[in-house]
Amino acid sequence: MSYLDQITSPTLLISESITRANIKRMADKAKRNGKKLTPHWKTAQSHEIGNWAKEYGIREVTASSIKMAEYLCGQGWDAVHIAFPFNPLETPELNQLAESESLSVQLVNLATTQKLVDGLTNKVGFFIEIDAGYGRTGVHVSDFGLIEDILRTAAKSEKLQFRGFYLHPGHTYYMPDKAEVYEQSRQALHMLKMKYQSEFPNLVTRVGDTPGCAVIEDFGDVDELGPGNFVFFDLMQAELGSCAKEDISVCLAVPVVDISKDRKEILIHGGGVHLAKDVLVDTDGNKNFGEVVFLSENGWTIPADRSYLKSISQEHGVIKASDSLLASVKVGDLLGILPIHSCMTADCMGAYLSLDGKWIDHCEG
Amino acid sequence: MSYLDQITSPTLLISESITRANIKRMADKAKRNGKKLTPHWKTAQSHEIGNWAKEYGIREVTASSIKMAEYLCGQGWDAVHIAFPFNPLETPELNQLAESESLSVQLVNLATTQKLVDGLTNKVGFFIEIDAGYGRTGVHVSDFGLIEDILRTAAKSEKLQFRGFYLHPGHTYYMPDKAEVYEQSRQALHMLKMKYQSEFPNLVTRVGDTPGCAVIEDFGDVDELGPGNFVFFDLMQAELGSCAKEDISVCLAVPVVDISKDRKEILIHGGGVHLAKDVLVDTDGNKNFGEVVFLSENGWTIPADRSYLKSISQEHGVIKASDSLLASVKVGDLLGILPIHSCMTADCMGAYLSLDGKWIDHCEG
Structure with a gap:
């Protein structure tokens, strides 16, 4: 039948063979460049497709809400990151998930950082989200005052552990020159790594968006790639030249x-x-x-x-x-x-x- | 709390009091004009909100898919209409629902009519959907050849029972003059009623769209009003002047x-x-x-x-x-x-x- x-x-309908080929191509590219692929799982949102991804060496995924993170937890991922400016109303749910999972959140302001310092009961990592030109969300790359306020405030709690800097250059979706956007993104993350790595020797930098990750070859000293849509692609990505x-x-x-x-x-x-x-x-x-x-x-x-x-x-x-x-x-x-x-x-x-x-x-x- | x-x-969030006021206003208008209000329930898709509606005399509702009709069945409605050109692949599901419910479907072509004649095992009513200018779906109002082909073919099965003509003038959403669209819709349905009521004395005509039903006062000899969005309204309707x-x-x-x-x-x-x-x-x-x-x-x-x-x-x-x-x-x-x-x-x-x-x-x- x-x-x-x-x-x-x-x-x-999903074609397992095309999906696996898409995952393999991006995993191979990350490996070739010495990068860790930590895909955004807001596209697939699936355990079964996650099992396919694990076969290509993927060990960590990203969610865009606590609800999605709850769904992804308990599936054997090494870590789940929630790539959305953390919503402090969900601190109880975060504490509960963090009892049994390695989680990280994204911080962009002092108010939420302070609320986590006050409210966390379990260890949670955090990335500071950086805005280097997209303009939707994140701390502006040159706003060292805010970056350092967040770091200093977070340091008051041993539960809140700095992981690094996250950058989603979503303007690759409408800027014709993706290489230029990536040059900007790479430079921003490189500068931040240079500035803060003596204090935080384990900090990582992550960049994530499918149009960029699909066409760029030189990711500089960025540590991790976090695209999402590449698992399936679509007509918008075909129009953008990603696939x-x-x-x-x-x-x-x-x-x-x-x-x-x-x-x-x-x-x-x-x-x-x-x-x-x-x-x-x-x-x-x-x-x-x-x-x-x-x-x-x-x-x-x-x-x-x-x-x-x-x-x-x-x-x-x-x-x-x-x-x-x-x-x-x-x-x-x-x-x-x-x-x-x-x-x-x-x-x-x-x-x-x-x-x-x-x-x-x-x-x- | x-x-x-x-x-x-x-x-x-839903405000029960505003929702009830919206339902009451449309029910009062229908009553004032001697029309039957048979709202499209694709907006609310809810049993509980259906129970509120029943308090204002509403006895029949409309779904836009078999799946939605399945959800609405078993809730005490006198009838459920599926206002979508019937998808013949779903004939088994239709037969099953029609075992215990008074259902009607919408027909726009001979192919589906014939498939229902061949496949129906329980009684189902049908409306012929009429296009009088919207251009999305329906038999063109002057295509008497097709209307009569559908009626003649349907007559081969005693399971398939003609109810009347259904018209969704969706162009009220972008045409500035809603009165003009309604004049066209009223005339189309009036003409069809005159033409076919000697053969089908119980046929009804139904017109449904919120922008029209909200602002028009003269519905002519149309029998039934079938708007959907008015239960909640929204900013698009406010922009159109419906609310x-x-x-x-x-x-x-x-x-x-x-x-x-x-x-x-x-x-x-x-x-x-x-x-x-x-x-x-x-x-x-x-x-x-x-x-x-x-x-x-x-x-x-x-x-x-x-x-x-x-x-x-x-x-x-x-x-x-x-x-x-x-x-x-x-x-x-x-x-x-x-x-x-x-x-x-x-x-x-x-x-x-x-x-x-x-x-x-x-x-x-």
Whole structure:
């Protein structure tokens, strides 16, 4: 029986072989460069996919919330890092998790540092998140006053242990010159390492984002790489040049419910609650919410003539169809949709179906 | 103990009193106009909120998928309609549900009609969905050939029973003149009723969308109103003039994790996995992913100075803050965010916390 026989409604498919190839490629690259790969697991959010990753030498992962960290704990990881400015309201949950796990959090201000000094009952590591140009979050790289305030305050508690500096250069997602962003990131982390390593000889520096980690070869003296999306990739990463469309390892199987030959459109059950609403907009303003692939017993193939989701609402998706797709498709068929943003799609769907028909876990929403 | 004491992470709050007022207002309007209110329950997706609705005379609801219909069944509704072009792959699930419930589906083509004729084992009603200008889905209002093909084919099975015509004029969401869209919708449904009621004397016509149902007073001879979003409303509806911001009955409580006085920005734990990524863009191109309200023991208040989410990623949200908000906020505080699209936010969150501290159910994602 093919996995296809199990599908009657929108279902997120995962290709284990493509996923493993993506993990292996990044693990090989990290190894070649003498770096430790500590992937962000907000993309996969899965124990089973974590077990695949362990086969390529990955020993530590990153979560983006306490809830996700709770899910990832107890699975044999050497350490779990929570890469989000720590939310002091969750100190009790952190204390509980830290009883049995090696955890680290991210600090960006004095208020939260002080709250942890006052409230921690178990040992927790911390990274100071650095902003070297992205502008979303983090201590500005030149704000040594704040860095030292955080270090000095944290030092009041032996429970709170400095691990190093974390930098997420998210502007690789929109800056055309990723090498330039990385030069900035490398320099920032190098400078901080030079400045603080006499006082903290074990400090590490970590940089993480898929567009950069996928295309950059020279990571300088950065110690750890922390990309997330590379495990699956998606159309946004293909657009950014991080991967080929053939490297995308998840795809939403959707039922065809209507066909308009006049408008060259196909209506599917598959909308914002399945794919999320991330979108690529081309230079003419055309929106793309996902691209069609053909499903077969062995997985999927990317057609030569592109068909794409031109619009989605809560449950509906409208495909702008190529002539060849229109000529072959029938109501009741299943098509595949490569997602624009696989992290969000996986979070919406909450589970994966493998191509050999097994359900694979994802942290509950 | 206040409901606020239960919150440490992003939590969707619901005001029962505002929700009840929204339901009552629409129920009163339907009654005043002699129409039956059969709301789309894709917004609330909740048994408990369904129980509130029943107190205002609502006896039938609408789902947008078989999965949602399964959730809504068994709750004492007189009928559940699935307002989505029926997906023939789900005929077995439909048969099973129809054993014990009065169900109707939506048909837009001959292929699915024939598959139901062949596959139905229990009685199911059907509406023909009509497109009178929206262009997303439905049989074009003047395509009598297709309408009659569907009716003739359906007549081969005594299990498949014609109920009437359903029209979702979703273009009220972007057309400035809602009265004009409604004139078109009313005329389309009136014409179809005149044409087919001698053959089908019990046929009903249903029109459903919140922007229209909220502002239109004259529904002509339409029998049933099927809006969904009005139960909660949201900022998109406020922007469209369907409601005041004070009518929005759900709000995401979010922890403040960092504050940048220089940039006048506040970082919250609250992103696309909580709010979804629906956005309002103003004439200057500024994006708005939600607006800040102040939480108190009794609910929330809308500040005079507007602060809004200028950007969100998977878990992060960045608030562009007013001076008064900046002057009062601290790391570790909770703020409220009114959502842009409440249906999507509720679907992301999967549960509600009431202002008296009770958890309220939502169909599982």
